[in-house]
Amino acid sequence: MEIRVENMLKQFKILKSLKARIFIIVFLIGMIPSMIIRYAILENYEDRAVNLRMSDVQNQLKIIANHLITYNYLHDTSSEVINAELEQLSNLYDGRVIIINSNLKVIKDTYAIGEGKTIITEEVIKCLKEGKGVSNYDKENGYIEMTTPIIEAKADEQSEEGNKKKDTVRGVMLTGVSTDNIMTTIDILSRKAMIMEILMLFIIFVIAFMLSKVLIRPFDRVTKAISEVKEGFTDEPVSVSDYLETEHIVDAFNQLVNRMKVLDNSRQEFVSNVSHELKTPITSMKVLADALLSQENVPEELYREFLVDIAEEIDREDKIINDLLALVKMDKKVSALNISVVDINALTEIILKRLRPIARKRDIEVIFESKRPVVAEVDEVKLTLVITNLVENAIKYNHEQGWVKVILDADYQFFTLEIMDSGIGIPEDSLEQIYERFYRVDKSHSREIGGTGLGLSIARNAVLMHRGSIKAFSVEGEGTTFTVKLPLNYVTA
Ligand code: ADP
Numbered sequence: 001m002e003i004r005v006e007n008m009l010k011q012f013k014i015l016k017s018l019k020a021r022i023f024i025i026v027f028l029i030g031m032i033p034s035m036i037i038r039y040a041i042l043e044n045y046e047d048r049a050v051n052l053r054m055s056d057v058q059n060q061l062k063i064i065a066n067h068l069i070t071y072n073y074l075h076d077t078s079s080e081v082i083n084a085e086l087e088q089l090s091n092l093y094d095g096r097v098i099i100i101n102s103n104l105k106v107i108k109d110t111y112a113i114g115e116g117k118t119i120i121t122e123e124v125i126k127c128l129k130e131g132k133g134v135s136n137y138d139k140e141n142g143y144i145e146m147t148t149p150i151i152e153a154k155a156d157e158q159s160e161e162g163n164k165k166k167d168t169v170r171g172v173m174l175t176g177v178s179t180d181n182i183m184t185t186i187d188i189l190s191r192k193a194m195i196m197e198i199l200m201l202f203i204i205f206v207i208a209f210m211l212s213k214v215l216i217r218p219f220d221r222v223t224k225a226i227s228e229v230k231e232g233f234t235d236e237p238v239s240v241s242d243y244l245e246t247e248h249i250v251d252a253f254n255q256l257v258n259r260m261k262v263l264d265n266s267r268q269e270f271v272s273n274v275s276h277e278l279k280t281p282i283t284s285m286k287v288l289a290d291a292l293l294s295q296e297n298v299p300e301e302l303y304r305e306f307l308v309d310i311a312e313e314i315d316r317e318d319k320i321i322n323d324l325l326a327l328v329k330m331d332k333k334v335s336a337l338n339i340s341v342v343d344i345n346a347l348t349e350i351i352l353k354r355l356r357p358i359a360r361k362r363d364i365e366v367i368f369e370s371k372r373p374v375v376a377e378v379d380e381v382k383l384t385l386v387i388t389n390l391v392e393n394a395i396k397y398n399h400e401q402g403w404v405k406v407i408l409d410a411d412y413q414f415f416t417l418e419i420m421d422s423g424i425g426i427p428e429d430s431l432e433q434i435y436e437r438f439y440r441v442d443k444s445h446s447r448e449i450g451g452t453g454l455g456l457s458i459a460r461n462a463v464l465m466h467r468g469s470i471k472a473f474s475v476e477g478e479g480t481t482f483t484v485k486l487p488l489n490y491v492t493a
Contacts, residue, residue, distance in 0.1 A: 018219070023212035030204030038193045042186055049182045054135045054144055057093055057177050061133075061148040064089065065173060069152050074101050074171050077108050086110055095143075095177035099150070100124060102171055123147045124172050131169045142180055148173040218242035222249055229257060273438040277320055277452070281313040288313075316450065323454040326385065327437070330461040337379040337465055339490045344374040344383075344415060348408060351387045355395065363401045366391070371409040377490040382462040387417065389455040390482050394421035396449050397480070410488065414468075417484045425476040434472065435460045466490065
């Protein structure tokens with residue numbers, strides 16, 4: 001069953017093409033009205049022609065009915081005039097006239113086969129009784145049947161109530177006329193209409209074909225232009241402005257290309273930065289090693305001193321690699337957060353406890369101010385990276401005997417961590433760039449104090465993954481405040 005449906009869809013795959021759809025729509029819009037009009041005209045013609053024929057014949061029958069009374073035909077059927085009139089009528093309309101007297105006996109039949117017989121049909125009796133004629137069209141057999149009363153008007157006995165009451169129905173004329181010639185006309189008309197329609201069909205087919213081809217052309221151009229960019233023939237922005245729609249597609253495509261270019265550039269820059277950063281400690285080590293090798297009888301203390309330096313460079317290399325790994329891990333969007341319910345107060349306390357010894361070395365005071373207990377759904381490891389990096393920076397870029405203050409607060413939706421310091425501050429024009437990988441306000445100073453330029457990138461990525469925000473406010477020479485705002489409850493997209 002499923003296979004059959006699939007096969008059917010495959011067969012109708014052509015319907016997925018816009019070109020085919022335009023063709024079908026134009027074709028149907030062209031064809032359907034012409035078919036309806038043809039049908040309506042022919043139907044209308046038949047009704048009108050039959051009605052006309054009915055009233056024509058009925059009028060003539062009324063005249064003859066009057067003559068029948070005048071010539072007393074109901075008692076004597078030998079009147080030449082009437083017989084001629086009847087003959088003429090039946091010839092003219094290819095019909096049959098039967099005259100029935102008040103005893104329901106046929107006194108005249110233009111086909112001369114029913115004379116003397118009795119006719120008892122509903123219409124005839126009704127006509128005799130009520131004095132009213134009726135006409136019926138039998139479409140299937142192609143004839144009209146009519147009854148016409150033969151009325152004798154007694155004008156001399158007129159009374160105040162009118163003369164209708166005095167009229168007497170003396171007999172009935174039962175007439176059948178063929179509608180063959182109407183049908184013939186309809187046949188001819190219908191054939192002509194059919195020829196016209198086939199001609200129209202051809203013209204509409206051509207128009208639909210051309211239109212579907214022309215209308216779709218800009219889309220072909222879009223495909224071609226995009227293919228050229230894809231194959232690498234050109235770097236120019238694509239432009240197909242025939243339709244608003246193609247313009248939108250092309251705009252979106254150009255934006256995508258630009259984004260890819262930016263990404264490519266930043267990737268290249270990142271790779272070159274990484275290489276440079278990794279090379280620096282290696283170069284230092286090489287210089288130190290070469291210095292030792294180039295000398296003979298080097299005293300042991302010098303060896304020791306140089307080896308300590310080399311070990312420091314190795315530590316640096318290790319830190320850079322670790323930071324890079326942390327960053328790369330966070331770059332992978334799929335690396336879903338490992339969300340758990342975390343006591344933020346306790347977590348901050350633990351981190352600060354770990355960092356206080358470093359601060360103490362420079363006589364820096366680290367204060368934690370918690371406005372309320374905060375429990376939030378976060379990735380504990382990543383949030384630890386954020387707080388550690390920010391507090392570490394606040395200590396690193398501080399003056400001796402300075403202070404670092406961490407304030408934790410929350411509302412019903414978010415919690416905020418403010419990390420303030422009394423340090424050197426960040427120049428205003430650098431505030432935008434500090435989150436960039438390897439960006440450092442003062443490269444040599446940062447390197448001296450063991451910075452890699454990756455800490456804030458890592459922190460920002462981790463905050464964004466939690467759908468939070470990070471902002472920096474700083475006055476050069478006075479200090480810096482980083483504000484991290486994170487949702488209390490993690491909501492998946
Ligand atoms: P680094 O490893 O060099 O500290 P970061 O990405 O953590 O790299 O920080 C980038 C740069 O931003 C630092 O080199 C420093 O110049 C500046 N910076 C960061 N935090 C502070 C701060 N609290 N006070 C002053 N400058 C800061």
